[in-house]
Each structure stands twice: as C-alpha cells, then as structure tokens.
Amino acid sequence: MALDKTWFSEICEESGTAFSVKIQEKLHTEEGSLQTIDIYATEEYGNMMVIDGFIMITDRDNQIYHEMISHPALFCHKNPRKLAIIGGGDCGTLKEVLKHKSIESVTLIEIDENVVLLAKKFFPVLAHAAEDDRATILHENGAEWIRKHSDLDIILIDSTDPVGPAQELFSEEFYRNCHKALADGGIMVQQSESPLYHMNILKPMQKSIRQAGFASTQIQHFFQSSYPSGWWTCTMAAKDASTDLSKFNEQASTDKPFDTFYYNAGIHKASMVSPEFFKREMEEN
Amino acid sequence: MALDKTWFSEICEESGTAFSVKIQEKLHTEEGSLQTIDIYATEEYGNMMVIDGFIMITDRDNQIYHEMISHPALFCHKNPRKLAIIGGGDCGTLKEVLKHKSIESVTLIEIDENVVLLAKKFFPVLAHAAEDDRATILHENGAEWIRKHSDLDIILIDSTDPVGPAQELFSEEFYRNCHKALADGGIMVQQSESPLYHMNILKPMQKSIRQAGFASTQIQHFFQSSYPSGWWTCTMAAKDASTDLSKFNEQASTDKPFDTFYYNAGIHKASMVSPEFFKREMEEN
Incomplete structure (x- = not known):
C-alpha cells in the first residue's frame, strides 16, 4: 500500500527499510x-x-531511550553526584537523571540552542527538567567542553547519529578526553545504534572506547519503535577496573522512589544479555 | 521523504505507523x-x-520469531516428544523444533496449502524441514484438528493476526480444546502481538487462556524488526501446575548441540522480564 502525504517517512538506507x-x-x-x-x-x-529528516523523539516512546541511557549507569555507579550530558537538548535524559536524589549537578551541553527552545515549547514535560536548580544548560561544542573539565562521575553522550555535528562524538580522541574528564570509578554512556543494522558502527566503537583507556564496556539492548529496526543499544564504559558494569545496586533499583515507564531492576539485568549472532560478532572484534 | 513505488509498505492502523x-x-x-x-x-x-498485506516472514529476521516461539517451550518441557504446530506453513517453526533430538513427531496443520508450496519455492532453507521423517504436513482447519487429537506435549500456535482465517485461533473455546489435547505437563505457545500497540489483544488473551483451564502463563519479549513496533511477544501456557514456566533446563539450553541466530540460555531468561508499564497493565488484568 502506498503512503500519501499524511505520512512522515524516515528512510534507513543501509537496511533498505523505512519507518513512517x-x-x-x-x-x-x-x-x-x-x-x-x-x-x-x-x-x-x-x-x-x-532533525535533518531523522526522528529524534516522540511523546509516545522517548521514555524508553531516556531511561535506558541514564538509569543503568546511575544504579551502577557507587555514588553519582556530578554529571554531564553531551547533546540531549530535548531534556528527556536530564529529566531521568534528576530523579536520582544523589545528583548534585548536571551540566547539559547541547550545541544547538534551537533543540532546547523547541523542546520547551513542544515537549514541556521533558524540558521542565531544565528549571531544576541542579541543572545547567550550555550551548557550545560538547567535545571542547569535555576537554576543559574533570571530576565528572558520569558522562552521558545523548547524540544524534554519527553524521553531521555529532560525528566527532564517536571518535577515539573524544572518548580519550571523556576518560580524562571522569573521576575515579566514573562511567561514560554512549548511544550505540541498532544491532540489526549498525554492527559496522557498534563494533569499531567498542574498540575505540577501549583504546581510549576505558577498562571495560557493557552493551544494553532495548526496544525503541521510532528508531530503525525498533532495536537500539547504549554502551556503558567504565573508566577503571573498580567498576564492574555487569553489577549494579539492585536493592536501590528495586526500591527506587520514582516512577519509570520501562526501566526496572529486572529490565536492567535483561538488557545486558546479547543474542547469539551479536555475541559471535563481538567475539571476532 | 516520500516513498516511491520501489517500496512495500505495511500500515499498522492502530498505531498510526507503517514499516516499509x-x-x-x-x-x-x-x-x-x-x-x-x-x-x-x-x-x-x-x-x-x-499475506493479505501483512509481512509474515523475511529471510533476514524470521529466525528470531521462529526460535522464540519454539525453543523456550522445548527447553521448559521435561520431555517433549509429540508436537503440533497450528499454522506455520512457512516451516520456519518446524525447522527449529526439529533441531531437538527428543522430538519423535511433529504435525503441522496449515489451513492454506499455498503457504507451504510457496515456502518450498522461495524459502527452501525453511521448507526443507518438511522433508524430515518426523514431520507430517496437513492442510485442514487447525482448530478442528485439535478437537480430535490428544496426548500432545507441546502445541505451537504460529498464526497470522486475529483477523481472517486465524480469528478462531485466539478464542477461549480453541484454547480449551488445546488444553484437552495436551498431555499432562503439556505447554501451549501462542504468538501474542506487540506490547506497545496491542495490549487490547494481549490482555484478554491471557484471561481467555487461564479461563480455558491453563494453570499459568508466561510472556516472552523479543525484537522483530519486520513486525509492527519491532517488539513482539509469545505467550507460553502450562496445562497444569507440574510445569513452572519461569524455569527451564538451563544446562541443556546452554549445551544445545545446534546453532541459533538469536536464542540462547541468557536470552531465554531475559525475554521473560517485562518493563514497568507492561507489569502495571497486566496486574490490572
């Protein structure tokens, strides 16, 4: 059946599919x-x-991505207080992060001020988070900001795909600067595309992160209907060996004093399990 | 961006989305x-x-669905020997089932002979399974066949959506006949649609299955890029209390002597975990 002009279509060239x-x-x-x-x-x-023809967020399913890029790292880190979000101008990730009482400060570095302005107008439920006293919003180059800062407990890289302004956020040099900017026991999280379509991005990313000095990585899988294939991942990276990314504060996660749409302690564990083809391909990496 | 005539589009009316x-x-x-x-x-x-405008299988991702409708029940059942598959004329589920050495006989009841004939021509890797000595292919009404048979260890309902010829395969009466057709310790599996789009099918289905006499149900989640939302489920149902659907022969699953694309013991466990909104909605059921 053909789609008329009442449909918005995003074509994913590399998989020969489109989501409308x-x-x-x-x-x-x-x-x-x-x-x-x-x-x-x-x-x-x-x-x-x-943004540039690619669906970034929808009211219906943004929560899944925002919860999965934030809560696993926050329940894995021993005492997260100081955070940075690179990108994430829609403030959805910021909203999830601020649900954690231990957080003292979050700096969100979104290069494009328009993202924040439009989120305030059209996604007020998310952008409301920008008004929290613990949040600082900057509009500058996130990669440059990271080079000049340190002692961060967690860095969340909530970027668009590795084309356009976000390209340098997928480079080994950027990951090296993130590694330096983290305090001991720090965790970086990078959105890492679809296992079904983007192993050509996902695999070298793991290598770049390890070569940048990170001690270990952990991939997490989740359902994201508005992104290509409906299957998306984040990759957590531990600054040093003091952090075991396969473990987390399960009691705190189970007893969390806030609501979520998708995340819970069981999902945290389940998201870390990879299917056969994925394990095989990563072993060859 | 508009899609020209080189695209096939499946519209999912109830979610206002399309996959092309x-x-x-x-x-x-x-x-x-x-x-x-x-x-x-x-x-x-x-x-x-x-089929009738809805994508049934693709070479690229049919394995996930076929593995997830079969292996969890096969590794949960204590000694599966005699199986029936209702629908499933593409033979993809049959192929997975026959990987288990314990299986003595599988009857596949596909109402539409054309599905099997076209699978043989265009999906030979799947339809090759029909040549196995343990397999019998029948072209009749699956619901009627079930009424006349008994002592089955596992029934897999590998049907199209609950419209058209498959409609009666989602009814309480059909489930009651499946319950009768199962031997003690038997397991039924029904494909159960998308949690994001079809809670209106999923929730009453659980009720109907329990009202039909089944002792318990267990939902399993998996990624299926070519089905609406990319997020699909199967529901396992235990004939009686002798089967704990949350457990399985983990050692046998880990040591399985055959290859899979998606399924493994970790995925088996992970697929049984439901996200927050889903748990909340099912509790209200």
Missing part, C-alpha cells in the same frame, strides 16, 4: 545553521521532533 | 480462496512473504 508515522500537522520548522528541526503533531505518537 | 521495505521485484502473487500471498525480492531483507 501518520501526521496530523507540521507544527514548526526551524532551519538553523547547524541542522533543520521539524516538529509534527502525529495521530498516535503525540508530538515528534525530527 | 525496499523492493527489487515482486516474484509471485497467489490469490487463493483463503488469502492472497505475495512474494517479494527485497534489497536488504532477502525474500519476503506477505
């Missing part, structure tokens, strides 16, 4: 110097933010 | 009395079978 969302209306287009941002009202996915 | 696959050519159309079957050669997903 039925649109009510286009609410806004912002053609900035860095990237173009479109906001749509959809039939069943609420509001949707699209 | 880039096509090389349409290889075959079979307009049968029960349903219309199209076979496509795709750019990146290999051959693809579409």
Whole structure:
C-alpha cells in the first residue's frame, strides 16, 4: 500500500527499510545553521521532533531511550553526584537523571540552542527538567567542553547519529578526553545504534572506547519503535577496573522512589544479555 | 521523504505507523480462496512473504520469531516428544523444533496449502524441514484438528493476526480444546502481538487462556524488526501446575548441540522480564 502525504517517512538506507508515522500537522520548522528541526503533531505518537529528516523523539516512546541511557549507569555507579550530558537538548535524559536524589549537578551541553527552545515549547514535560536548580544548560561544542573539565562521575553522550555535528562524538580522541574528564570509578554512556543494522558502527566503537583507556564496556539492548529496526543499544564504559558494569545496586533499583515507564531492576539485568549472532560478532572484534 | 513505488509498505492502523521495505521485484502473487500471498525480492531483507498485506516472514529476521516461539517451550518441557504446530506453513517453526533430538513427531496443520508450496519455492532453507521423517504436513482447519487429537506435549500456535482465517485461533473455546489435547505437563505457545500497540489483544488473551483451564502463563519479549513496533511477544501456557514456566533446563539450553541466530540460555531468561508499564497493565488484568 502506498503512503500519501499524511505520512512522515524516515528512510534507513543501509537496511533498505523505512519507518513512517501518520501526521496530523507540521507544527514548526526551524532551519538553523547547524541542522533543520521539524516538529509534527502525529495521530498516535503525540508530538515528534525530527532533525535533518531523522526522528529524534516522540511523546509516545522517548521514555524508553531516556531511561535506558541514564538509569543503568546511575544504579551502577557507587555514588553519582556530578554529571554531564553531551547533546540531549530535548531534556528527556536530564529529566531521568534528576530523579536520582544523589545528583548534585548536571551540566547539559547541547550545541544547538534551537533543540532546547523547541523542546520547551513542544515537549514541556521533558524540558521542565531544565528549571531544576541542579541543572545547567550550555550551548557550545560538547567535545571542547569535555576537554576543559574533570571530576565528572558520569558522562552521558545523548547524540544524534554519527553524521553531521555529532560525528566527532564517536571518535577515539573524544572518548580519550571523556576518560580524562571522569573521576575515579566514573562511567561514560554512549548511544550505540541498532544491532540489526549498525554492527559496522557498534563494533569499531567498542574498540575505540577501549583504546581510549576505558577498562571495560557493557552493551544494553532495548526496544525503541521510532528508531530503525525498533532495536537500539547504549554502551556503558567504565573508566577503571573498580567498576564492574555487569553489577549494579539492585536493592536501590528495586526500591527506587520514582516512577519509570520501562526501566526496572529486572529490565536492567535483561538488557545486558546479547543474542547469539551479536555475541559471535563481538567475539571476532 | 516520500516513498516511491520501489517500496512495500505495511500500515499498522492502530498505531498510526507503517514499516516499509525496499523492493527489487515482486516474484509471485497467489490469490487463493483463503488469502492472497505475495512474494517479494527485497534489497536488504532477502525474500519476503506477505499475506493479505501483512509481512509474515523475511529471510533476514524470521529466525528470531521462529526460535522464540519454539525453543523456550522445548527447553521448559521435561520431555517433549509429540508436537503440533497450528499454522506455520512457512516451516520456519518446524525447522527449529526439529533441531531437538527428543522430538519423535511433529504435525503441522496449515489451513492454506499455498503457504507451504510457496515456502518450498522461495524459502527452501525453511521448507526443507518438511522433508524430515518426523514431520507430517496437513492442510485442514487447525482448530478442528485439535478437537480430535490428544496426548500432545507441546502445541505451537504460529498464526497470522486475529483477523481472517486465524480469528478462531485466539478464542477461549480453541484454547480449551488445546488444553484437552495436551498431555499432562503439556505447554501451549501462542504468538501474542506487540506490547506497545496491542495490549487490547494481549490482555484478554491471557484471561481467555487461564479461563480455558491453563494453570499459568508466561510472556516472552523479543525484537522483530519486520513486525509492527519491532517488539513482539509469545505467550507460553502450562496445562497444569507440574510445569513452572519461569524455569527451564538451563544446562541443556546452554549445551544445545545446534546453532541459533538469536536464542540462547541468557536470552531465554531475559525475554521473560517485562518493563514497568507492561507489569502495571497486566496486574490490572
């Protein structure tokens, strides 16, 4: 069946697939110097933010990604207080992070101010987090900011795909600077694409992270219907051997005093399990 | 971006989404009395079978579904010997089942002979399983066949969605007949749609299964990129209290003498974990 003009389609060239969302209306287009941002009202996915043609967030399923990029590292780290988020201008990751009482400060470095401005207008439930006293929002190059800072407990790299302005956030040099910017026992998390379509990104990323000095990595799988294949991952990386990424504070996770849509202690453990083809390919890495 | 005629699109009305696959050519159309079957050669997903407009299998990712509908029940049952598959004419589930040495006989009851004939032509890697001496393929109504048989160890309901010819395979009466057809310690498995889109099918299904006399159910989650939302489930149901569906022969699963693409012992356990929203909704059930 052909899709008429009431559909927004995102083509994933490398997999020969497309994901489409039925649109009510286009609410806004912002053609900035860095990237173009479109906001749509959809039939069943609420509001949707699209950057350079790629779906970033929807009201319906953004929670899964935002919870899975943040809570596993936060329950794995022994005492997370000082955080940085690179990218993440929609403030969804910030919102999840701030649910943890131990957090004293979060610096969110989003290169494109338009992302934050549009999130405030069209995703207020997420962007509300920017008003928390513990949050600082900066609009500068995240890679440069990281070079000048240190003593971070956790760095969350909540970026677009490795094309355009986000490209350098997938480089070994950037990971090396993240490693330096972390305090002892620190954890970095990088969104790491789809196991079904992007092993060509996922595999070298693990190598780059280890070569940058990280002691270990741990991949976590989760369902993300609005991203290609519906199957997405994050990769956690431990600065040093004092952190066992396969363990976490399960009691605190089970007793968490806040609500989540997707994450729980069981999901935390389950997300770390990889299927056969994935294990085989990573062993060859 | 609009999709031109080189794409096949499956619209999921209830979620306002569509999944599209880039096509090389349409290889075959079979307009049968029960349903219309199209076979496509795709750019990146290999051959693809579409029934009444819905993607059934692709070369690229059919293994995940076929492994997850079969191996969990086979490693949970204490000694599976005699099986029935309702539907499943592509023979992908049959192929997985026959990897288990304990299996003495499998009867596959596919109402539409065309599915098997086209699988033999366009999915020979799957349909090859039909030649196994332990396999019997019948073309009749699966619900009626079940009423007349008994002493089955496992029944796998590998059906299309609950519309068209498959509708009665989602009814309490059918489940009651499956319950009768199972031997003591028997297990039924039903494909059970997407947690993100089909809680309105999933929830009453659990109720119907329990009301039909089954002692317990266990839902398993897995990634299925070619089905709506990329997130699919199967539901296992235990005939009686002698079977604990949350347990399985982990040693046998770990030592399995055959290859899989997705399934392993870790995935078996991980697939049984449900996210927060799902647990909340099922508790209200």
